[in-house]
Amino acid sequence: MERKIRARELWRELVQSARDWAEPGLIFWDTVKRGSPSEYNGMEVVTTNPCSEQPLQAYGACDLGSINLSAFVVDEFTEGARVDWEGLERAVRYSVRFLDDVLDYNMGRHPLKEQEEASRTSRRIGLGVTGLADMLAKLRIKYDSEEALDFVDEFFNRFKCVAYDASIELAKEKGAFPLFDAEKHLSMPFIRTLPSELREKIARFGLRNVAVLTVPPVGSGSVLVGTSSGIEPIFAFSYTRRSESLSKEYFKVYHPLVGEYIKRFGLKDESALPDYFVEAHRINPEFRVKMQGTIQKHIDSAISSTVNLPSDITVEEVEKIYMLAWKSGCKGITVYREGSREGVLITEEAKSSEKTEQSQSGDAGVGSPRKNWVRPRVLSGQTIKFRLPQGSIYITVNGDEEGIKEVFVNLGKSGSDEKSYSEAIGRLISRYLQHGGDVRDVIKSLKGIHGKTSTWDQGVQLLSVPDAIAKALELISGQEVPVPRTTGEQPQASPAEKGDAAASRTKAFSDDVVGVSVCPSCGEETLVYENGCYTCKTCAYTKCE
Structure with missing residues (x-):
């Protein structure tokens, strides 16, 4: 299949993506x-x-x-x-x-x-x-x-x-x-x-x-050998590295040669380094291209090199860098804008700037995009299990003194569609809450969403996976959020009515086939609940409660 597009439009999209995400x-x-x-x-x-x-x-x-x-x-x-x-x-x-x-x-x-x-x-x-x-x-x-x-x-x-x-x-x-x-x-x-x-x-x-x-x-x-990388300049004199495997998630590290120089000459810190030490983000991008072009003259294959750019670089400036690379005889070029890839290497300057922005935002209110939450090593939480036609769903909610910060949703087998989309919902909720979002907004957005089959579990009506997540958040946070009724929708039963109906509905759910859902194993819409078990009529997948 072929499709013609305007070259300049493709070029513009490519440059925009390189500026925003450091690819391609x-x-x-x-x-x-x-x-x-x-x-x-x-x-x-x-x-x-x-x-x-x-x-x-x-x-x-x-x-x-x-x-x-x-x-x-x-x-x-x-x-x-x-x-x-x-x-x-x-x-x-x-x-x-x-x-x-x-x-x-x-x-x-x-x-x-x-x-x-x-x-x-x-x-x-x-x-x-x-x-x-x-x-x-x-x-x-x-x-x-x-x-x-x-x-x-x-x-x-x-x-x-x-x-x-x-x-x-x-x-x-x-x-x-x-x-x-x-x-x-x-x-x-x-x-x-x-x-x-x-x-x-x-x-x-x-x-x-x-x-x-x-x-x-x-x-x-x-x-491994403790040097600058390839022909790249020193990325930063010191930086904050993230590691989930060490006692600290974030820790300061000196570039090896910088640390060696500071120790040898008794300097207080990197601020006293001589001017022939220079960090990548302080080098004019056009000079970086000239350096690569100069070296490329003497290399019969090619060079892999990345030009470091400040966070406020414009699309037009990235375009100029790419054009200069071509004119300079480079065989390839990559750019990295500060902050375009989160959390791998953070320069001290960028981290300091981020802290300043956060302090300036101050009481910007819940949901301020400047607010960044750093996860401590240990968080406490609770897990709720609901029974759905697709299988048991486990919703784990962790938080700190400010409130809920993480939501993990586990449903279905590894590699299944249910597993992927439920995990995605949990990640998106977590990101929203970690950036100042209100859990009540999450509940309001998800509660009441209907799927193909609704079920009851211990007196709780579950309309779909999103609805189950919302109700788990309600139970754990204690924040009951009413959902406006749409035209033609049946009124919700009172808690007492729900309790009275639970036994009979649960019995009906157990004794009879209730709806047909997607099988987490084969993906066919042939998963039924009967005789206390979920059974797929296509691949014979079985899960009993």
């Missing part, structure tokens, strides 16, 4: 293809990995590894700070060999024969880096400076040449990748940027790998 990122496919050294003999790239730093041929696979650049600085933080090129070059050569060996190790272990063939014939690897921002700080170079741009241009040019020379030397030792064609390979635009002596060696000995360099985000890897 962009891939400039023409630039990817133009810069790929594998555009011949069936190795043409047709896709990328999820983070887009590795363009891949059909059935291609990632074989990536990154070098921690911050480990290769001599006399760090001094006037004489410099790159340990001897050690770094040795690490680059070892890394290229290691990644090439990984390809051999995996032979015979691929799920599909086509994957193994793609790996064997192209021998694509991706040597990358992490800790660039930490390296710059140790060298006393400010990340967002022209000095930094000049440095990374020279640095990655040399890094590229060492890596390519290592692949040439492996080709001399073990042979070039099977689909290598000297004339075609040397005609690729990226290869033509290599120094003439390297191109002459490629013509003579070939290359072991069709592509050699990639810059992934190195998120988990950078946390």
Whole structure:
């Protein structure tokens, strides 16, 4: 099925979504293809990995590894700070060999024969880096400076040449990748940027790998080794991390290098750091794009990088960033606006701003959108069980001194429609109450909603799942909320009448088939209640009370 839409409308929607939710990122496919050294003999790239730093041929696979650049600085933080090129070059050569060996190790272990063939014939690897921002700080170079741009241009040019020379030397030792064609390979635009002596060696000995360099985000890897991520600037000097598994839900953490510097030089806190330490959200977004574009010139695959943006960035500014990335030769770009993804990493500045806004809102009243509730580790609550045609529904209500804050609704089997929509209702109610909502409004909104079948349980009439949730909230909160009667609706029975009718209705409910509902197992509308059990006439699902 095909449908034509206006390109500018799609572009506008894409940019708006990136600004609001940090998705999607962009891939400039023409630039990817133009810069790929594998555009011949069936190795043409047709896709990328999820983070887009590795363009891949059909059935291609990632074989990536990154070098921690911050480990290769001599006399760090001094006037004489410099790159340990001897050690770094040795690490680059070892890394290229290691990644090439990984390809051999995996032979015979691929799920599909086509994957193994793609790996064997192209021998694509991706040597990358992490800790660039930490390296710059140790060298006393400010990340967002022209000095930094000049440095990374020279640095990655040399890094590229060492890596390519290592692949040439492996080709001399073990042979070039099977689909290598000297004339075609040397005609690729990226290869033509290599120094003439390297191109002459490629013509003579070939290359072991069709592509050699990639810059992934190195998120988990950078946390493991305690450095800045990939080529990204330091996200923040300190931040608040959320973890459900530790004794505190929120705790302050220093970036490792910042913490090391503070301890080494006896600083009180991060406010006394020298100006060559700079946080991501203080860097001009356009400079971030320039940095990525400068490095991309020396990377034959691609770069995964995210531009950090302030919370008040406009859609028009995001559009300019995307356009600049394309013009700068970037192969892809992603943006992250402060606060667009809740609760993963929160900078101290953003957290402070949020607290200020909350205090300024003061008595803004119930339901103020500025009010944020932080869950304590322990909350007390109550659970009510009702019996419905779909099965037993369990409604758990937790709260604090301010009132109800959490509602959990459990109905049906895992993966069933009943389970999903009942859980969704509970989540939405919880979010509303945690942001200052009134439980009486929730009860009023849900109470009286009719489903296909109404039932009675211990004197309580249950018209539907939403109605059952409302009545559970009434029982626990003690807030009985009348529901206006619509035209033609039968008047509600008094509590006494309900009590008198309960026994006879319950007996009728037990003795006879009462209505037909959706089966939580097979999804068919063939679930009936008879002889004290719910039974599906389609799949034989049975649940007895």
